[in-house]
Amino acid sequence: MSGDDASDSTSPPNRRATTHIKTHIMKSEDEYDYLFKVVLIGDSGVGKSNLLSRFTRNEFSLDSKSTIGVEFATRTVTCDGKIIKAQIWDTAGQEKYRAITSAYYRGAVGALLVYDITRPQTFEHLERWLQELLNHSDKNIIIVGNKSDIVNMRAVSTDQAKEFAERHNISFIETSALEATNVELAFTNILSNIHSTISANKGTTIDEDIPSADDNVGKSSKIVISDQPMMGAKQKDGCAC
Amino acid sequence: MLAPTHEEEEAISTTSTPSSPPDLRAQKLKRVLQEPIVDMAQLRKLSWQGIPPELRANTWRLLLDYLPANADRRNQVLDRKREEYSATIPRYFDVDDTHRTNEEQTIYKQIQLDVPRTLPTMTLFQNQDVQQALARVLYIWGIRHPASGYVQGINDLATPFIILFLQENMNKEIRQIDPSTIPSEVLTRVEADTYWCLTKLLDGIQDNYTFAQPGIQRMMFKLSELVKRIDAPLYDHLKQQEVDFAHFSFTWMNCLLLRAFPMHLSTRIWDTYLAEVEPFSILHVYVCAAFLCHFSAELRSKDFQDMLMFLNNPPTQSWNLQQIDVLLSQAYLWKSLYENSPKHLNHR
Ligand SMILES: Nc1nc2c(ncn2[C@@H]2O[C@H](COP(=O)(O)OP(=O)(O)OP(=O)(O)O)[C@@H](O)[C@H]2O)c(=O)[nH]1
Ligand SMILES: [Mg+2]
Numbered sequence: 234m235s236g237d238d239a240s241d242s243t244s245p246p247n248r249r250a251t252t253h254i255k256t257h258i259m260k261s262e263d264e265y266d267y268l269f270k271v272v273l274i275g276d277s278g279v280g281k282s283n284l285l286s287r288f289t290r291n292e293f294s295l296d297s298k299s300t301i302g303v304e305f306a307t308r309t310v311t312c313d314g315k316i317i318k319a320q321i322w323d324t325a326g327q328e329k330y331r332a333i334t335s336a337y338y339r340g341a342v343g344a345l346l347v348y349d350i351t352r353p354q355t356f357e358h359l360e361r362w363l364q365e366l367l368n369h370s371d372k373n374i375i376i377v378g379n380k381s382d383i384v385n386m387r388a389v390s391t392d393q394a395k396e397f398a399e400r401h402n403i404s405f406i407e408t409s410a411l412e413a414t415n416v417e418l419a420f421t422n423i424l425s426n427i428h429s430t431i432s433a434n435k436g437t438t439i440d441e442d443i444p445s446a447d448d449n450v451g452k453s454s455k456i457v458i459s460d461q462p463m464m465g466a467k468q469k470d471g472c473a474c
Numbered sequence: 475m476l477a478p479t480h481e482e483e484e485a486i487s488t489t490s491t492p493s494s495p496p497d498l499r500a501q502k503l504k505r506v507l508q509e510p511i512v513d514m515a516q517l518r519k520l521s522w523q524g525i526p527p528e529l530r531a532n533t534w535r536l537l538l539d540y541l542p543a544n545a546d547r548r549n550q551v552l553d554r555k556r557e558e559y560s561a562t563i564p565r566y567f568d569v570d571d572t573h574r575t576n577e578e579q580t581i582y583k584q585i586q587l588d589v590p591r592t593l594p595t596m597t598l599f600q601n602q603d604v605q606q607a608l609a610r611v612l613y614i615w616g617i618r619h620p621a622s623g624y625v626q627g628i629n630d631l632a633t634p635f636i637i638l639f640l641q642e643n644m645n646k647e648i649r650q651i652d653p654s655t656i657p658s659e660v661l662t663r664v665e666a667d668t669y670w671c672l673t674k675l676l677d678g679i680q681d682n683y684t685f686a687q688p689g690i691q692r693m694m695f696k697l698s699e700l701v702k703r704i705d706a707p708l709y710d711h712l713k714q715q716e717v718d719f720a721h722f723s724f725t726w727m728n729c730l731l732l733r734a735f736p737m738h739l740s741t742r743i744w745d746t747y748l749a750e751v752e753p754f755s756i757l758h759v760y761v762c763a764a765f766l767c768h769f770s771a772e773l774r775s776k777d778f779q780d781m782l783m784f785l786n787n788p789p790t791q792s793w794n795l796q797q798i799d800v801l802l803s804q805a806y807l808w809k810s811l812y813e814n815s816p817k818h819l820n821h822r
Contacts, residue, residue, distance in 0.1 A: 277626065278587035296594030299587070299626050301733070302724030304786055307779060320779065327584060327626045332686040333724065 265309055265318040269427050270340050271420075274362055275347035276355040277326030280379040283410035284347065285323045288420050293411055300325045303337045312425040313432075319424055335365060342431075343373040343423045348394075350378045350407065351386040356394065363401065373426045375404040377419050382409040500526040503533070512536060512543040521749035524742055524795065531642035534635075535667070537748040538674040556666040559614075566617055567610050581616045581624045585609050592629045598640070599633070601653035607665040608632060615673060622683035627728040631675065634732070634741055635668040678753050682727065690727040693759050694719045700763045704808065708770045715778040722785035726762050734765070735790045735798075742798050756813065760805035768801065 273281040282300050286292040289306040300323055309318045322341065324334040338344070346362050348355040359376065366372060376398050378389060391407060398405035404422060408415040503520045506513055507529065517536060525533045535541040540555070541548050574582060589609045593599040599608075611632055616624030637648050643660045644651050681689035698719040702709040712719075725733055730747070732740045743761065747754035766773075769788070773781050 277584060294594075296591060296600075298594065298733070299591050299629075301627050301728050303721060305779075305782060325626060328580075329623070329625050329683075329685075329687075333720070336718075336720065 264316060266315040267428065267431075268318045268320060269342055269424060270320050270322065271343040271345065271423060271427075272322045272324060272338055272341040273345050273347060274324055274334075274338075274366070275326060275345075275377075276349070276352075276358050279326065279347045279349040279352075279355050280410045281326065281345075281347050282323050284345070284377070284379060284408065284416055284419070285321055287410045287413055287416045289321065291413070293413070295411075299327075302330075303334065308420075310421060310424060312421060312428050315428060317424050317428060319420065321420075331365070335368075338366065341372060343375075343427045345375055345377050345419060345423060346403075347377045347379050348389065349380050350389045350394075351380055351383050353388045356389045356397075359397065373423055373430060375406060375419060375423045375426070378405070378407040379410060381407040381414060382412045496524070496526070499523060500529065503529055507532060507536075510545050512545070514543055518749045518751060522746050524799070525745045527641075530741070530745070531638050534638065534671065534744075534748055538671050540667070540670045540674055555670055556663060559666040559669050560662065562614050562618075563610060566614050577620075577623065578617055582613060584626070585612045585616070585624055585629070588612075588626055588629045593633050596648075598637075598648060598651060598653050601656075603656070603658070603661055604636070604653055607661055607668075608636065611665060611669045611672060614669065615676070619676070619680070622680055625683040625687075625728075627725075628672075628676070628683065630729045630732045632668055632672050634737065634744060635671045636664060637737065638741070639664040639667045675748075679755055682755075687728075689755065690724065693727045693755060693762075694723050696759050697723055697762050697766075700759065700808070700812065701766060703812065704763060705767045705770050708767060708774060711774045712781070715781065717778055717781055721782055723762060723766075725786075726765075727758075730758065731761065731765070734788055735793065739790065739793055739795070739798050742795055743802065746802050757805060757809055760809040760813075761801060763808060764801050764804040767804075 273285060275281055277299065282297050282304070283293050285304075285306055286294070286297070289308045303322055303324050305320060305322045307318060307320045309316060311317070322337050324330070324337055344366055346359060346366070348359055350356075356378075363374070366374060376394065378391070378394050381387075394407075395405055404426065406415055406419045406422065408419050410416060499520055503517070503525065506516050506520060514536070517533065521533055521537060532541065536543065542551055571579060571582075586609065589605045589612070592605075592608060598604055608629065612624055612629055615628070616622075640651060640656065640660075641648055643664060644656065676683075679689055681687075682693075683689075698709070701712075701719075730740075731743060734740075735743070747757065750757050765788075766785075769784070773784065776784060
């Protein structure tokens with residue numbers, strides 16, 4: 234990867250605490266308490282891009298293009314009284330791209346691991362995807378069985394998937410991006426899991442207002458949970474859940 | 475964009491090809507195409523500046539070396555190649571799944587997933603027969619090129635050929651073609667020509683699609699080095715915001731900018747690529763640099779997230795051919811300045 238100088242994938246997520254500076258130019262939706270980087274992974278065609286567009290824009294398309302490289306979108310939600318901005322990275326599913334896409338996992342604190350309930354192979358591959366993820370530091374993970382609307386072609390039973398998730402001690406949910414079933418829940422579940430993890434872990438550093446070297450005036454975020462740089466917040470699609 | 479240096483200005487005046495008005499160029503091109511043995515150097519030179527739509531199909535066939543320069547041999551070659559392709563279908567495609575190796579099955583399934591997601595907004599590509607033709611082209615290419623196999627994005631690369639050859643055969647603009655009226659012998663021809671032209675196109679860029687995609691990695695690296703040299707403020711801003719060139723340029727490399735522009739403009743860019751004497755992947759990196767730097771000011775006012783959203787969906791819907799000409803000239807200029815002087819790239 235070009236000029237790849239991002240931090241080692243095994244290092245723990247950065248927890249940066251910065252001063253919260255309020256200025257009158259800022260719109261209220263620009264403000265958030267946390268920024269979480271979350272990745273969508275799983276085999277090609279399971280519906281990752283449509284889960285993303287359903288969650289961030291409430292859109293679904295039966296004929297979206299395949300994802301090449303990486304795409305991303307954000308949405309701001311409220312969890313346990315905190316404003317959380319989710320920055321969701323949608324990766325390409327084809328095996329061929331694995332060498333490239335795994336670089337995008339870096340810095341993610343959560344992953345939605347998606348399979349297609351009508352294609353058993355996408356479920357069987359979960360094991361491999363999990364391995365891939367665990368190689369990239371421990372994250373909050375949720376297994377998502379998508380396309381639950383296609384009832385008559387179901388090939389992976391709910392119990393089977395539940396059993397798999399329990400065995401790996403991971404949350405599990407079935408969704409339909411098409412019918413907008415449980416999509417909201419899948420994302421908010423993982424976001425609040427991440428939030429409780431960091432709340433449980435949070436030491437003294439995280440709540441204190443320690444101005445860091447790269448603390449920029451006008452940036453409204455307090456805490457960024459990710460290896461990504463602190464980013465300004467100008468997203469307009471924010472909306473509470 | 476930075477103002478051209480003295481050195482650069484000189485390069486413009488001495489190296490740019492004289493551009494003649496489009497209709498004059500069309501006439502010249504027509505004359506070149508009618509010669510018993512096409513003067514390829516002349517054809518390349520004229521094509522570089524854009525090929526009139528009505529001449530594009532045959533010109534591309536010639537530039538890709540699918541058709542021979544010698545007019546006498548053309549029909550024979552076409553017949554043989556189309557025949558040869560058709561013969562591969564029962565051997566490779568129309569076989570039972572149980573006769574496919576695991577890899578072949580994987581390729582087959584991936585193509586079945588991608589074909590309905592190829593140019594999904596065009597009714598033409600929603601047509602069953604067109605989708606079948608595309609699936610066969612991709613599958614047969616994939617299994618005959620085991621070093622790479624089929625990789626997502628190659629489906630995109632086949633679309634300009636399908637559109638071009640259908641337009642030629644139906645003698646209609648693509649949006650005017652009712653897919654249900656395409657005679658099957660026409661589609662058969664279009665499919666075979668698409669297969670061979672795609673094969674020729676990919677011959678030069680195979681390592682974009684082999685394991686870990688080294689060709690793409692190299693191009694992305696070169697792009698970043700170029701931008702560092704050409705537009706340091708933009709480069710610094712990207713670095714400061716920790717935008718990796720892979721975040722946005724991977725798709726540009728993988729799909730040869732097809733997803734960054736409307737089809738008629740991508741096709742114009744490809745005219746130039748196919749007319750290049752050197753491998754077009756060299757110029758392509760410069761075109762990507764010119765494209766990125768075109769948005770320099772805008773990008774520098776954006777943060778990480780807004781930059782990526784912007785570059786994922788660049789505002790090119792309203793671009794016209796003149797803007798593409800400017801982009802290509804800029805790329806040409808930078809290429810002639812920097813390509814053989816790597817020292818330029820190494821120091822800031
Ligand atoms: N019935 C149904 N179809 C869905 C659902 N989600 C996605 N699809 C369809 O499944 C196909 C693939 O969806 P995508 O979102 O493109 O899949 P992806 O996982 O992003 O695929 P890659 O980008 O190739 O990795 C598309 O045709 C979608 O319309 C769903 O919940 N129900
Ligand atoms: Mg996708």
